[in-house]
Amino acid sequence: MQNTKSSTSLTTALDQTLASFAQARTQTTLELTCREVGTVTFLGNSIARVVGLPNVRSQEQVKFADGSIGLAFNLDPNEVGVVLLNNHTDIKAGSQVQRTGRVLDTSVGESLLGRVVTALGTPLxxxxPLPLLERRPIERPAPTIMERAPVRVPLQTGIKVIDALVPIGRGQRQLIVGDRQTGKTAIALDTILNQKKHNVICIYCAIGQRSDAVAQLIATLRHEGAMDHCIVVVASGEETPALQYITPYTATAMAEYFMDKGRDVLIVYDDLIHHARAYRELSLLLRRPPGREAFPGDIFYLHSRLLERSTCLRSDLGGGSLTALPIVETEAGNLSAYIPTNLVSITDGQIYLTPTLFQKGVLPAVDVGRSVSRVGGKAQLSAYRAVAGDLRLMYSQFQELESFARFGTRLDESTQQSLVRGRRIRAVLRQDQQHPLTVSQQIALLLAANIGLLDEVPLAKIPDIEALLCRTVEQQLPDVCQRIVLGEKLSNEDCQALLEIARQSLHLVSG
Structure with a gap:
């Protein structure tokens, strides 16, 4: 009797189980997904060759079995050349790799402000950890001509020689070029420090730099209170060439997020010579044919599609701007080398730093004769145009006269006076690092030097006069300073008031 009951209960349980399976089968729909999975055939020097991905696209992100990320770089008939973006210690020949179906993207958003990250968004x-942020492709088409607006708003660097003689506008691409150790990064750093009171977001992109140099720059930004409006994107010289290659595109995508929201952004690429070398290394490892001077033939396109993304948008598109300061290193002052020539033709002007002035202690070592801004003059405040209109020509003529005066040639009185004033102008244009000046302070100094007020002052006392003048001009003439910042023209009364402050400073210092 008991056997019959247990058999009946077993049958009932079995029927219930079968009924549950039948119900689950009718309610569940299975979808078949197709995945392309390839195999690594070669691994070495941060690149991999993969077979079995016939439909992979150029610049598509691929994923290896250990979670590493790669970028499809070469699409050859029988294999795909993949560059590795992170650690690949667990990848070997025979490992599986699959398509992701999406291009490489990065995190963007307000939470990145004040942070130091890699190109892949990893905090350093x-x-x-970073919160969940919006993601954008690291590359996108540059704004069209119809989406761009004229560059009319100045980007004040706080550096006298640049703001007065080589001005930069918001939305401009201004190249900083010069030999090693001539102060290129120092100019970019001072420009970033000066933006904390101008509501401009700054992104510093370090490509192939020494880790200690980047750490020192970050420490300076924090010490000066400028890190809150900055993002630092780092790919040091110890990183893979692929990571150095994608870093400027990643930093630009982060900058475009703010530009699309109507903000003004400044981005510094330090420097694009290391970027070009990283790309050359990848290309040669993947057996791409080298072009002129062993650089791939598409290096011009590499940088042009990066820098063309910097612009000033129309007001109906938000009115945001992205100003680019690419840095490039020359050798022995050779501005006509391959990469510098490319970038000069892409950008809207260049600031050329010469080791000759640097060795003389004329800092910043800007060569005014070889530096030019093709856009910034239209965005320059009118006070600069009134004060520094003849300053550039006067200073260039002084440099020519000074070279002749070295030979002991007898000079007439007017030439000697030009030399005296030129030396005072050069002393006024000198500026210590991390000491940016306001527009009003610069105008007062340049006005005094331009009319010859400092001609009789010993060169050793000019820094003292400058310090006193900078302290008093904004305290005693706030209305004049406000009109200068608003872009109004200097009246005769304004000029006389500024000169009176300069005379008082000169009298106090001279005793």
Whole structure:
């Protein structure tokens, strides 16, 4: 009797189980997904060759079995050349790799401000993990001509010789070029420091730089209170060439997020010579044919599609701007080399730093004769145009006269006076690092030097006069300073008031 009951209960349970399976089968729909999975045939020097991905696209992100990320770089008939973006210790020949179906993207958003990250969005500081942010492709088409607006608003660097003689506008691409150790990064750093009171977001992109140099720059930004409006994107010289290659595009995508929201952004690429070398290394490892001077033939397109994304948008598109300061290193002052020539033709002007002035202690070592801004003059405040209109020509003529005066040639009185004033102008244009000046302070100094007020002052006392003048001009003439910042023209009364402050400073210092 008991056997019959247990058999009946077993049958009932079995029927219930079968009924549950039948119900689940009718309610569940299975979807078949197709995945392309390839195999690594070669691995070495941060690149991999993969077979079995016939439909992979150029610049598509691929994923290896250990979670590493790669970028499809070469699409050959029988294999795909993949560059590796992170650690690949667990990848070997025979490992599987699959398509992701999407291009490489990066995190963008307000939470990145004040942070130090890699091109892949990995934090390098002690700020903890990043929150879930919006993601954007690292590359996108540059704004069209119809989407761009004229460059009319100045980007004040706080550096006298640049703001007065080589002005930069918001939305401009201004190249900083010069030999090694001539102060290129120092100019970019001072420009970033000066933006904290102008509501401009700054992104510093370090490509192939030494880790200690980048750490020192970050420490300076924090010490000066400028890190809150900055993002630092780092690919040091110890990183893979692929990571150095994508870093400027990643930093630009982060900048475009703010530009699309109507903000003004400044981005510094330090420097594009290392970027070109990283790309050359990848290309040669993947057996691409080298072009002129062993650089791939498409290096011009590499940088042009990066810098063309910097612009000033129309007001109906938000009115945001992206100003680019690419840095490039020359050798022995050879501005006509391959990469510098490319970038000069792409950008809207260049600031040329010469080791000759640097060795003389004339800092910043800007060669006014070889530096030019093709756009910034239209965005320059009218006070600069009134004060520094003849300053550039006067200073260039002084440099020519000074070279002749070295030979002991007898000079007439007017030439000697030009030399005296030129030396005072050069002393006024000198500026210590991390000491940016306001527009009003610069105008007062340049006005005094331009009319010859400092001609009789010993060169050793000019820094003292400058310090006193900068302290008093905004305290005693706030209305004049406000009109200068608003872009109004200097009246005769304004000029006389500024000169009176300069005379008082000169009298106090001279005793």
């Amino acid at each position: 500081d002690q700020g903890g």
